[in-house]
Amino acid sequence: MMFHIALRELRSLFFSPLAWSILAVMQFILALIFLALIESFENHQAQLIAMNAPWGVTDLIVNDLFMYCRLIFIAICPLLTMHILSEERNSGSLNLLLSSPVSMTEIVLGKYLGILIFFFCLVLLIALMPLSLLMGTDLDLQKLSAGIISLLLLSAAFCSLGLYMSSLTRNQIIAAISSLGLLILFAIMNSNESFKYFSTLYHHTPMLKGIMNSSDIIYYVLFIIFFISLSIRQMDNQRLQS
Amino acid sequence: MSNQLIQVKNLHRQYADTHAVKGISFDLHQGDILGFLGPNGAGKSTTMQMLSGVLAPSAGQILINGIDLLDQPRQAKSHIGYLPEKPPLYPELTVDEYLRYSAQLRRVANTEIDAAIENARQLCGLTEVKRRLIGNLSKGFQQRVGIAQAIIHKPDIVILDEPTVGLDPIQIREIRQLIKQLGQQHGVILSTHILPEVQAVCTKVQVINQGQLVFNGDMESLNQRMECTGIITRYKQPPTAAQLLALDGIEQVEQLTDGRFRVHINTAVDVTDNIVQAAVKNGWGLQELTPEKQTLESIFVELTAADITADAAQEALA
Numbered sequence: 052m053m054f055h056i057a058l059r060e061l062r063s064l065f066f067s068p069l070a071w072s073i074l075a076v077m078q079f080i081l082a083l084i085f086l087a088l089i090e091s092f093e094n095h096q097a098q099l100i101a102m103n104a105p106w107g108v109t110d111l112i113v114n115d116l117f118m119y120c121r122l123i124f125i126a127i128c129p130l131l132t133m134h135i136l137s138e139e140r141n142s143g144s145l146n147l148l149l150s151s152p153v154s155m156t157e158i159v160l161g162k163y164l165g166i167l168i169f170f171f172c173l174v175l176l177i178a179l180m181p182l183s184l185l186m187g188t189d190l191d192l193q194k195l196s197a198g199i200i201s202l203l204l205l206s207a208a209f210c211s212l213g214l215y216m217s218s219l220t221r222n223q224i225i226a227a228i229s230s231l232g233l234l235i236l237f238a239i240m241n242s243n244e245s246f247k248y249f250s251t252l253y254h255h256t257p258m259l260k261g262i263m264n265s266s267d268i269i270y271y272v273l274f275i276i277f278f279i280s281l282s283i284r285q286m287d288n289q290r291l292q293s
Numbered sequence: 294m295s296n297q298l299i300q301v302k303n304l305h306r307q308y309a310d311t312h313a314v315k316g317i318s319f320d321l322h323q324g325d326i327l328g329f330l331g332p333n334g335a336g337k338s339t340t341m342q343m344l345s346g347v348l349a350p351s352a353g354q355i356l357i358n359g360i361d362l363l364d365q366p367r368q369a370k371s372h373i374g375y376l377p378e379k380p381p382l383y384p385e386l387t388v389d390e391y392l393r394y395s396a397q398l399r400r401v402a403n404t405e406i407d408a409a410i411e412n413a414r415q416l417c418g419l420t421e422v423k424r425r426l427i428g429n430l431s432k433g434f435q436q437r438v439g440i441a442q443a444i445i446h447k448p449d450i451v452i453l454d455e456p457t458v459g460l461d462p463i464q465i466r467e468i469r470q471l472i473k474q475l476g477q478q479h480g481v482i483l484s485t486h487i488l489p490e491v492q493a494v495c496t497k498v499q500v501i502n503q504g505q506l507v508f509n510g511d512m513e514s515l516n517q518r519m520e521c522t523g524i525i526t527r528y529k530q531p532p533t534a535a536q537l538l539a540l541d542g543i544e545q546v547e548q549l550t551d552g553r554f555r556v557h558i559n560t561a562v563d564v565t566d567n568i569v570q571a572a573v574k575n576g577w578g579l580q581e582l583t584p585e586k587q588t589l590e591s592i593f594v595e596l597t598a599a600d601i602t603a604d605a606a607q608e609a610l611a
Contacts, residue, residue: 055397059383066385147381147442150345151398152370188596221570 060165132213361423380439384428
């Protein structure tokens with residue numbers, strides 16, 4: 052059942068120009084960054100060899116590329132999640148789901164799954180760029196896969212927050228702006244000593260270096276569960292009150 | 294008594310500061326087409342949303358086929374098809390895609406989905422638009438897609454909230470035909486504020502006003518209420534009121550302008566004949582004889598006049 056809802060969500064996403072334009076713009080910007088990174092790596096290659104530096108292609112290109120990715124994710128995630136629950140409520144199509152023999156948990160999880168599949172496609176597209184380097188050089192594939200997993204976890208966390216914001220309001224723009232605000236807040240917590248631990252980025256950086264701490268993974272899992280259960284609660288409450 | 298599909302007991306719904314539905318109880322049986330009437334804001338849509346499980350009631354109990362909607366929502370909801378006021382459509386899907394999705398949501402078995410779609414399409418006359426995008430269809434077709442969605446899993450109960458709003462007269466006729474057809478196999482609840490619609494399709498009528506049921510009965514008892522209770526007569530040489538009152542079966546006479554009288558009659562006696570014979574015998578020169586019928590509209594107005602409570606209306610009926 053969840054899967055049917057997720058597929059419908061994906062289908063609608065790909066019917067709208069929004070998803071395609073986001074994919075295109077994001078890919079274009081990341082490709083430019085990717086090229087710039089390669090260029091600067093080539094310029095410094097002689098120096099690196101002379102210094103006998105411990106960093107290779109994976110550290111200098113792939114890592115930096117993924118660092119830019121998380122910034123871009125903060126920007127596009129609100130755009131992709133804003134409609135997810137608010138639009139259905141606004142257009143009345145939520146009533147179809149509510150009058151069907153489907154629980155609220157299935158509805159919310161189904162929608163979340165739909166947007167998650169979209170983000171997984173997106174991460175896959177991004178991963179193709181560093182993978183293309185395999186044609187000319189060796190990559191640290193384990194480090195690369197740690198990076199990909201980190202992006203998946205990060206996007207799943209961002210989406211769960213966007214999902215909750217979308218459950219709060221009928222207005223998509225308000226949902227987008229408030230998720231953008233919260234995502235930025237969770238990002239800048241990284242620079243504050245006392246709140247560092249709550250930051251989404253704080254737990255992301257070690258993974259980019261290839262360190263998979265179970266505590267970091269648990270942080271993301273808890274983050275996701277927290278916001279999804281809030282969304283389910285919120286949707287149930289609206290059935291009782293609205 | 295035939296199969297009881299819905300039992301509603303003392304249903305309440307409270308919004309922040311308004312009490313939208315105040316203790317409604319009724320039941321629906323197989324083969325009934327229940328017309329749910331009421332002025333705007335009376336609580337019709339709220340009641341229907343509660344029946345379909347979209348809104349949770351503040352208090353009360355809803356049994357669908359004997360299953361409690363609040364305790365076992367999944368089992369209960371599989372017996373319901375619901376068309377809200379605004380059809381819950383996805384404009385970016387085609388009719389077939391949308392119906393497939395609805396069937397999946399309603400847990401129609403995979404092997405039966407194609408047959409279910411075909412069946413709903415045919416019932417609602419959607420065969421020629423099956424590949425078109427819902428967003429490009431006319432309002433009438435969108436409404437039909439909405440109805441198709443509500444009947445695709447062959448539910449025992451179909452709940453339609455103002456299904457004919459915004460349609461042209463031909464489409465209205467078609468949809469009414471469709472509703473009558475549905476009534477043969479399903480129990481149908483239909484909300485509307487179009488009175489002739491109720492007369493045309495419904496077998497039972499409920500009138501709701503300010504969150505309370507003010508009338509609950511079948512179409513026959515309503516028809517009885519609408520029976521002739523008075524006659525308007527006009528004469529060239531009008532008699533006096535006392536002369537008319539002397540005729541058998543006339544209980545009260547009101548004199549109107551230009552030789553007209555309104556006579557209130559006792560329906561047990563054939564008054565019309567008496568009036569005509571008296572007019573011929575006395576040479577009053579009868580010019581007009583019009584039975585005065587109470588319309589559904591006047592009953593509706595009477596019932597929904599704010600001060601009438603359910604009890605008073607029931608007494609008036611008895």
